Amino acid sequence: MKKYDTQLFTLVKNERIADGIYDWTVTNDELPKLASCGQFANIKVPGRTLRRPISICDADENSLRLVFQVKGEGTRLMSEMKEGEQVEILAPLGHGFEIEKGKRYCLIGGGIGVPHMLFTAKQCENPLVITGFRNKELVILQDDFKNAGAELVLTTDDGSAGRHGFVTDVLSERLGEIDEVLACGPIPMLKAVAAVCKGKVRCQVSLEERMGCGIGACLVCACKQKPKGSEAFMSQVCRHGPVYDAEEVFFDE
Amino acid sequence: MSDLSVKICGVEFNNPLIAASGTFGFGREFAEFYPLSTLGGISCKGITLKERPGNPAPRIAETEGGILNAVGLQNPGVDHFIEYDLPWLKQQNTRIIANIAGNTQEDYCAMAEKLSDTDVDFIELNISCPNVKSGGVQFGTSCESVGAITAAVRRYCKKPLMVKLSPNVTDIAEIAKSAEFSGADVISMINTLTGMRIDINTGRPIIRNNTGGLSGPAVFPVALRMVWQVYNAVKLPIVAMGGISKWQDAVEMFMAGASALQIGTVLFNDPYAPVKINEGLSAYMDEKGIEKLSDLTGTVKPW
The missing domain is CATH 2.40.30.10 (Translation factors)
Known part of the structure; x- marks a missing residue:
C-alpha cells in the first residue's frame, strides 16, 4: 500500500x-x-x-x-x-502528531490553526482544548470539539467571545493538569506556547511553510531543525514536519 | 506503443523524459507513485563538494504560469550522494545524471573526478544556478568562463559531460558554442530565469533570497526559442527543458532541436505528468507514423 x-x-x-x-x-x-x-x-x-x-x-x-x-x-x-x-x-x-495512550493532552489552536486540532482531539482521551481567535466573528468549530468529547476553552484577543486574553494565559494556569501540549497556529503563538512548556511538559508544534512538491523532494519548505543527539539541519516542513518537537525547531531561522 | 527510447552519447534512455535537477531530490519520494523506470532518467539534486544547508525559507513563490525558487543548493555533499543515494538509484532501471555545482573550478574538477569512478551515466555541469552567492551562474554567463570551466572539468571527467546553460545571457548560442569547443558532450538547457515577487502588504520580497529562478509553463516559449537557436549553432545533442508540462510541449521541443527532455516544475502540479506525456508522445508518433523520436529532432520548418 x-x-x-x-x-x-x-x-x-x-x-x-x-x-x-x-x-x-x-x-x-x-x-x-x-x-x-x-x-x-x-x-x-x-x-x-x-x-x-x-x-x-x-x-x-x-x-x-x-x-x-x-x-x-x-x-x-x-x-x-x-x-x-x-x-x-x-x-x-507529512509527519503528524505523536500521541501516546494514557497521557492527558492539551491541544492548542490559534485562528486557522484550530481546524488542525479537531482530528487530533479525536485521537486523545479527554483532551483539554484551548482555542484562540482574534474576535467572535472568526470563532469556528466549537460544537465539533464539544461533540468530540473535549474539555473546551475559548479565548479571543478582544474579549468579544469566551475569555478575554491569549491561549497561553489558560495554558499557564492549567499546566499542572496535563502531560503534553500539541499546538498549531501563528508563529508568535507557537513561540509563546513553547516558552510556557519549556522544561515542564513536551510540546509538539505544527508549522506552516510555502511548499512545492509536498513530499520532500524539492526542498523548498525549509525549517532548521536540531533533532536530539544529532546535528542541526534544514529539514522539510512537508516531510520531517509539519509537526515538530518544539525543542527541536528554530522558529526564526 | 511507439518506441520512445532515445540515445545520447551512445547511452540509451527508455524514454525521453528525465526528471530535472532540483525537482526530484534523489528519487525516493517519487518512487511512492511509480517505479522510477517510468522516467528515462533522473538528473539528481545539484550536489557540491561539501554539504550545503541552502537558503532560509521562504524559498518558493508562485507566479502566473510558474514559480520562483531559491533553494540555494541544499544538498548532503558528493560523498554522501555516492555512498547513500547512488547505489539505490542504480537499482531503479533508469539513467542517472549527477548534477554538480561548485564555488571554484577546483570543486567542479574534484567532483567530476570522484563521480567518474562511480556508476553515474552522465555528469551535468551546473554553471547556471542563480540562487547562490558564489559559484553557480558566475561560471555560466560568459563564453570565456564557460569555456574555461568546461575544459577544466573535461580533463577529469571520464563520463559523458552535459553542460547546463543559463538563459540569463545575451546570446545563448555563443555560450553553447564555447561549451562545445571546450569538450562538452551534451547541452542541457535552460536553467531558470532570474525573477522576483514582492509581498505588497509587507513590502518584502516573497523569497528570502530576494530573487529566485523562474520555471514552469511561463518560460516554455523562451526555452523553446533558445533550444532552436542552440540547435542551429552546435552539433551537440540537446537535452531540453523549461516549462514542459504536456506532450504537445514535448513535441515542440523535439521539433526545435531536442534529443531528450527534462521536466521539473510540472511534477509539483502533477507527479504523474511523465506517464501522461509519454502516452501522448506515443499516440502522436503512431498517428504521424514517426518510428523513433530522433526523427523528430530539429524538424521545425522555419518561415
Missing part, C-alpha cells in the same frame, strides 16, 4: 463558516483511511502551477474534512468550487 498518492476526490460540501473561512468535505475510497492526525493534503487548483497544502481537519474511512482560509488566489479559487466537482488531492502527507 502506498503511503500517499494523488487521486480524484468529490467535493461533497463547501460551506463558508466564517469570514473568509471555508469548510470542505471531500470523498474518496482509498486515501482518507491512510490519514493520521497532524497530516495535510495538497490540493490541485485548476489553472495554478502549485498545489495548496491544507491541514486535515478530520478524516474517516472515505472522507477528508479540510477547513481553510482564503489567503490568496489559489484558496480563493478553492472557495468558489462547487459541490459535486472533482478535485485532485495528494494525501496524506
Whole structure:
C-alpha cells in the first residue's frame, strides 16, 4: 500500500463558516483511511502551477474534512468550487502528531490553526482544548470539539467571545493538569506556547511553510531543525514536519 | 506503443523524459507513485563538494504560469550522494545524471573526478544556478568562463559531460558554442530565469533570497526559442527543458532541436505528468507514423 498518492476526490460540501473561512468535505475510497492526525493534503487548483497544502481537519474511512482560509488566489479559487466537482488531492502527507495512550493532552489552536486540532482531539482521551481567535466573528468549530468529547476553552484577543486574553494565559494556569501540549497556529503563538512548556511538559508544534512538491523532494519548505543527539539541519516542513518537537525547531531561522 | 527510447552519447534512455535537477531530490519520494523506470532518467539534486544547508525559507513563490525558487543548493555533499543515494538509484532501471555545482573550478574538477569512478551515466555541469552567492551562474554567463570551466572539468571527467546553460545571457548560442569547443558532450538547457515577487502588504520580497529562478509553463516559449537557436549553432545533442508540462510541449521541443527532455516544475502540479506525456508522445508518433523520436529532432520548418 502506498503511503500517499494523488487521486480524484468529490467535493461533497463547501460551506463558508466564517469570514473568509471555508469548510470542505471531500470523498474518496482509498486515501482518507491512510490519514493520521497532524497530516495535510495538497490540493490541485485548476489553472495554478502549485498545489495548496491544507491541514486535515478530520478524516474517516472515505472522507477528508479540510477547513481553510482564503489567503490568496489559489484558496480563493478553492472557495468558489462547487459541490459535486472533482478535485485532485495528494494525501496524506507529512509527519503528524505523536500521541501516546494514557497521557492527558492539551491541544492548542490559534485562528486557522484550530481546524488542525479537531482530528487530533479525536485521537486523545479527554483532551483539554484551548482555542484562540482574534474576535467572535472568526470563532469556528466549537460544537465539533464539544461533540468530540473535549474539555473546551475559548479565548479571543478582544474579549468579544469566551475569555478575554491569549491561549497561553489558560495554558499557564492549567499546566499542572496535563502531560503534553500539541499546538498549531501563528508563529508568535507557537513561540509563546513553547516558552510556557519549556522544561515542564513536551510540546509538539505544527508549522506552516510555502511548499512545492509536498513530499520532500524539492526542498523548498525549509525549517532548521536540531533533532536530539544529532546535528542541526534544514529539514522539510512537508516531510520531517509539519509537526515538530518544539525543542527541536528554530522558529526564526 | 511507439518506441520512445532515445540515445545520447551512445547511452540509451527508455524514454525521453528525465526528471530535472532540483525537482526530484534523489528519487525516493517519487518512487511512492511509480517505479522510477517510468522516467528515462533522473538528473539528481545539484550536489557540491561539501554539504550545503541552502537558503532560509521562504524559498518558493508562485507566479502566473510558474514559480520562483531559491533553494540555494541544499544538498548532503558528493560523498554522501555516492555512498547513500547512488547505489539505490542504480537499482531503479533508469539513467542517472549527477548534477554538480561548485564555488571554484577546483570543486567542479574534484567532483567530476570522484563521480567518474562511480556508476553515474552522465555528469551535468551546473554553471547556471542563480540562487547562490558564489559559484553557480558566475561560471555560466560568459563564453570565456564557460569555456574555461568546461575544459577544466573535461580533463577529469571520464563520463559523458552535459553542460547546463543559463538563459540569463545575451546570446545563448555563443555560450553553447564555447561549451562545445571546450569538450562538452551534451547541452542541457535552460536553467531558470532570474525573477522576483514582492509581498505588497509587507513590502518584502516573497523569497528570502530576494530573487529566485523562474520555471514552469511561463518560460516554455523562451526555452523553446533558445533550444532552436542552440540547435542551429552546435552539433551537440540537446537535452531540453523549461516549462514542459504536456506532450504537445514535448513535441515542440523535439521539433526545435531536442534529443531528450527534462521536466521539473510540472511534477509539483502533477507527479504523474511523465506517464501522461509519454502516452501522448506515443499516440502522436503512431498517428504521424514517426518510428523513433530522433526523427523528430530539429524538424521545425522555419518561415
